[in-house]
Amino acid sequence: MSRLKKSPWMLHYDASSCNGCDIEVLACTMPRFDIERFGIINTGNPFHADILLITGGVNAQSAQVVKQIYSQMPNPKVVVAVGICACTGGVFKDCYNILGGVDQVIPVDVYVPGCAARPQSIIDGVLKAVEILEKKQEAREHA
Amino acid sequence: MAKRSVIPFGPQHPVLPEPIHLDLVLEDEVVVEAIPNIGFVHRGLEKLVDSRDYKQYVYVAERICGICSFGHGMGYCESVERAMGIDIPARAKYLRTLWMELSRIHSHLLWLGLLADALGFESLFMQSWRLREKILDIFDMTTGGRIIFSVNQIGGVLKDVEPVMLKEIQKTITELESEVKPIIRTFLEDRLVNMRLRGLGVLSKEQAYTAGAVGPMLRASGVAYDSRETGYAAYADLSFGPITAIEGDSYARVKVRLAEILQSFEILQELLGKIPSGEIAIPVKGNPKGECFVRIEQPRGEAIYYTKGNGTKYLDRFRLRTPTTANIPPMLDLLKGCQLSDVALLILTIDPCISCTER
Numbered sequence: 001m002s003r004l005k006k007s008p009w010m011l012h013y014d015a016s017s018c019n020g021c022d023i024e025v026l027a028c029t030m031p032r033f034d035i036e037r038f039g040i041i042n043t044g045n046p047f048h049a050d051i052l053l054i055t056g057g058v059n060a061q062s063a064q065v066v067k068q069i070y071s072q073m074p075n076p077k078v079v080v081a082v083g084i085c086a087c088t089g090g091v092f093k094d095c096y097n098i099l100g101g102v103d104q105v106i107p108v109d110v111y112v113p114g115c116a117a118r119p120q121s122i123i124d125g126v127l128k129a130v131e132i133l134e135k136k137q138e139a140r141e142h143a
Numbered sequence: 144m145a146k147r148s149v150i151p152f153g154p155q156h157p158v159l160p161e162p163i164h165l166d167l168v169l170e171d172e173v174v175v176e177a178i179p180n181i182g183f184v185h186r187g188l189e190k191l192v193d194s195r196d197y198k199q200y201v202y203v204a205e206r207i208c209g210i211c212s213f214g215h216g217m218g219y220c221e222s223v224e225r226a227m228g229i230d231i232p233a234r235a236k237y238l239r240t241l242w243m244e245l246s247r248i249h250s251h252l253l254w255l256g257l258l259a260d261a262l263g264f265e266s267l268f269m270q271s272w273r274l275r276e277k278i279l280d281i282f283d284m285t286t287g288g289r290i291i292f293s294v295n296q297i298g299g300v301l302k303d304v305e306p307v308m309l310k311e312i313q314k315t316i317t318e319l320e321s322e323v324k325p326i327i328r329t330f331l332e333d334r335l336v337n338m339r340l341r342g343l344g345v346l347s348k349e350q351a352y353t354a355g356a357v358g359p360m361l362r363a364s365g366v367a368y369d370s371r372e373t374g375y376a377a378y379a380d381l382s383f384g385p386i387t388a389i390e391g392d393s394y395a396r397v398k399v400r401l402a403e404i405l406q407s408f409e410i411l412q413e414l415l416g417k418i419p420s421g422e423i424a425i426p427v428k429g430n431p432k433g434e435c436f437v438r439i440e441q442p443r444g445e446a447i448y449y450t451k452g453n454g455t456k457y458l459d460r461f462r463l464r465t466p467t468t469a470n471i472p473p474m475l476d477l478l479k480g481c482q483l484s485d486v487a488l489l490i491l492t493i494d495p496c497i498s499c500t501e502r
Contacts, residue, residue, distance in 0.1 A: 014161050016184040019498045020209025020290040022160045023253065030272045044156070062162065062183045065154055091206055094194060097187040116209055116290040 011049035017056025020116030076136035235299035250442035299424025358444020
């Protein structure tokens, strides 16, 4: 069962982020931080993805999209909440259109704090997610 | 008549890092109409002025957008300062201009990378973002943050930049300028980039003006307008002029932004030679009263900040007209009559920032 661990694909969606964490997620795929050295590819298709990275807290409209993307991903799957807004709502917690963190609508496995989250901590979070992904796969095989 | 069909575009789309949804009405492969549907990143942060005092709100204003974060903080501070009649120290003005111009270079390089990615030119994407990291290192060195660095405050800036750091910045930007030039040459002369962009999405001077385009989009259609010339911060002391092109197509929009990167390097060199010493902030007493409008030239175009104070520590209203809001109507004009495969590219050429637009 090292197949998943060796090449998990990730999908990024901006729920209501300010863009700061989004560009840091993209910066992770650049040669300087190079998340691809772990076999991780940034894909645009939910049907291909194992790891879902969500930036920003959810609002009424993006909650539907987040749920849909999550349901389209194949099992097993893990969710990483990137940035403090995705964890709790952050600075926008009291805004009228923010429901709160991503865990209000879908289960979250790894929380990456920071405003904006640094590429190093995003990579750390993604690698933790890969371990959880593998455990989930083992649990499925033994079930 | 060809059969009409509707294709949904977005909100989750590989080319755009941010969610925007368009319903594209097609006749065969040609777009007849594009109907936008926004609101996926609306947070409602303008309303937060009710519950955050005007000094705290700077940190919310900086989180309107992560790319033009510094400019939003500066625009908000300028409008409150003008309403209160505060004149900030000259060094603070220069430091704001320094970070603003560095932000412009970082934003344009980021956009060029995304454009190269949309063209399928992966190595150019990586190169643009590699150079952008050097600007982020300057931010990290001077403020401690890479993307959102919260150095604005009402009455000045929070952190001074030591003379040693200024020398280091000068050295870095001189090196960076020589490294950016080959990338600029690739964008302008590469055969594939030319084939894809020349003549695509032409916006005439009249169309741009009447549809209310701003920033590089407006200047690429031949209108010489740059709100930096209104002379906020230290821009009144610096010499520059609006950069224009006459073609109005996607290639012209790239050309204008590339020239603006070089112009920003010139502005920075001039600024670093002139920067005065002294205080970086003055103490602020009292609460804002009255209204104020401020125009700031963000990397994407002119942004308008409006604040209305009532004499208490909470503002009555804060309103922001962002450049992308102004550029969406001309973008919808451009999409009419284009091929379906060019839609993503045309949306990118306005340099959309959805989180600014929806706030």
